[in-house]
Amino acid sequence: MAEEVKLFGTWTSPYSRRIELALKLKGIPFQYIEEDLSNKSPQLLKYNPVHKMVPVLVHNGKPITESQIILEYIDETWKNNPFLPQDPYQRAMARFWAKFIDEKVKAAEMKAKSVEGKEIELVVEEFFEEMKFLENELKGKDFFGGETIGFVDIVANIVAFFFTVTQQAVGVEAFTPEKFPVLFKWIGKITEIDVVNECRPPREKHLAYVKAVIEGFKSAPK
Amino acid sequence: MAEEVKLFGTWTSPYSRRIELALKLKGIPFQYIEEDLSNKSPQLLKYNPVHKMVPVLVHNGKPITESQIILEYIDETWKNNPFLPQDPYQRAMARFWAKFIDEKVKAAEMKAKSVEGKEIELVVEEFFEEMKFLENELKGKDFFGGETIGFVDIVANIVAFFFTVTQQAVGVEAFTPEKFPVLFKWIGKITEIDVVNECRPPREKHLAYVKAVIEGFKSAPK
Structure with a gap:
């Protein structure tokens, strides 16, 4: 299956910018969707119904939220250039x-x-x-x-x-x-x-x- | 090397009680040290200088703090009865x-x-x-x-x-x-x-x- 990676973020958020950085460090191609937090998209609300916030990473249709949890997910899914040590x-x-x-x-x-x-x-x-x-x-x-x-x-x-x-x-x-x-x-x-x-x-x-x-x-x- | 596992906790804290539970679910023997949070021990302050709080897990002399981080550490160190799924x-x-x-x-x-x-x-x-x-x-x-x-x-x-x-x-x-x-x-x-x-x-x-x-x-x- 072709990988489909989407990131919902906003340019001022250090939390979504860190996910962009993580994806680039791993060399993962992704589609970036800029959200207007004063007028959130139906997609953002669908993918993050609990917090209704960016960042949201959507990998093959499955949403992951909370920036540090997304970082761990990326590190566990794409094993090259590991972020976390082994020990x-x-x-x-x-x-x-x-x-x-x-x-x-x-x-x-x-x-x-x-x-x-x-x-x-x-x-x-x-x-x-x-x-x-x-x-x-x-x-x-x-x-x-x-x-x-x-x-x-x-x-x-x-x-x-x-x-x-x-x-x-x-x-x-x-x-x-x-x-x-x-x-x-x-x-x-x-x-x-x-x-x-x-x-x-x-x-x-x-x-x-x-x-x-x-x-x-x-x-x-x- | 014999394993030495110590837990600094307090009976009213759901955060230290969850570490007790995790250690028991894994079958790991440990020494429990009850802390009086109104008069914290020098050991607690030494092991958790940043937050000065329970729980602290000390494994072979090395301190780990923050209850969810301790849970992940326990799960990664003792692999039986895994807490987190593989996927x-x-x-x-x-x-x-x-x-x-x-x-x-x-x-x-x-x-x-x-x-x-x-x-x-x-x-x-x-x-x-x-x-x-x-x-x-x-x-x-x-x-x-x-x-x-x-x-x-x-x-x-x-x-x-x-x-x-x-x-x-x-x-x-x-x-x-x-x-x-x-x-x-x-x-x-x-x-x-x-x-x-x-x-x-x-x-x-x-x-x-x-x-x-x-x-x-x-x-x-x-």
């Missing part, structure tokens, strides 16, 4: 850091929505304090996955391309090469990989989008 | 429902802490509305895992032994055999398994504990 302990560690990143980002988003006006700066600063665990984890390695890009690197791509834009939009300088030398060295490394750059939104357009979202948080009724 | 799509579906359960429980806890007085009843009722997805998923099957207890059943054990106690403590009747016939039939099925019952807190003691927690939420400053 069960190393796999557990990779899953731990991937979960850490997504949970902390989500928690910061929730907090940012609930605070008033300029308090959002404190949320961003607090968030970067927590990212010191990640800086520490990466010490002495080129990639989280060791010598090459792996599961945690794909997830942590959110650090490289979304954190700097977010702090610029908020107007803080919490994430700098002086404070995070190891993470910035790693950003340099993954930026050398062509497919990584292909899965990155254009910076100015992205910055304008994030600024609009933050203004929305600030002015929303609490 | 990548079925594995993705199991991970999806396990994540769904834990995220919804956590979100309900967060909401319960933020609302005033009796509004907590609404949070619990809303939560059970979302559990209808789970009821639907289980239709036509004895267990989430199919014919026998598996990954989602171990995670969903929180439904069986914690939801009924929680709603009794809050004083609502949202989770009933009339509204959730499939889940209640499943509770009957897993209650026939001895090791499942061994990993369940004594009901009256548990109810008193949950009531105290809820009172704490209600009277906490917002």
Whole structure:
């Protein structure tokens, strides 16, 4: 049977961009469908009736949702260029850091929505304090996955391309090469990989989008 | 090398109780260490410096944290009585429902802490509305895992032994055999398994504990 792979995503979502990256790293041809989250398509609602969110990967008609679950599915289905290590302990560690990143980002988003006006700066600063665990984890390695890009690197791509834009939009300088030398060295490394750059939104357009979202948080009724 | 398996847990935590259950289902001997979360041991803080929480599994000196990550580690390390199916799509579906359960429980806890007085009843009722997805998923099957207890059943054990106690403590009747016939039939099925019952807190003691927690939420400053 010919493989049919479709990805429903949106250009601003680090979660769907990481699935694009994973498919490209594995060399899997796929059809990309851009969703407008303010006017979700009937297909998206059909394929993800529980969360109604992107990303959704549809493989030979079967939908898979939740970005980290999709990454594991891709890694188990197409065995070339493995994302996760073989050793069960190393796999557990990779899953731990991937979960850490997504949970902390989500928690910061929730907090940012609930605070008033300029308090959002404190949320961003607090968030970067927590990212010191990640800086520490990466010490002495080129990639989280060791010598090459792996599961945690794909997830942590959110650090490289979304954190700097977010702090610029908020107007803080919490994430700098002086404070995070190891993470910035790693950003340099993954930026050398062509497919990584292909899965990155254009910076100015992205910055304008994030600024609009933050203004929305600030002015929303609490 | 002789295997050394230690579990740091607490009797009220569905997350550490599920690891006890997993180890017992696999027939793995282990040492259980009860933690007092109001006075955490130096060992717990050493093994889980990021989250400082139970459960922590320590296998031959190496710590693993986060209950679902521990379950995957156990399943990958001891291959008998597999928890996850072999097929990548079925594995993705199991991970999806396990994540769904834990995220919804956590979100309900967060909401319960933020609302005033009796509004907590609404949070619990809303939560059970979302559990209808789970009821639907289980239709036509004895267990989430199919014919026998598996990954989602171990995670969903929180439904069986914690939801009924929680709603009794809050004083609502949202989770009933009339509204959730499939889940209640499943509770009957897993209650026939001895090791499942061994990993369940004594009901009256548990109810008193949950009531105290809820009172704490209600009277906490917002």
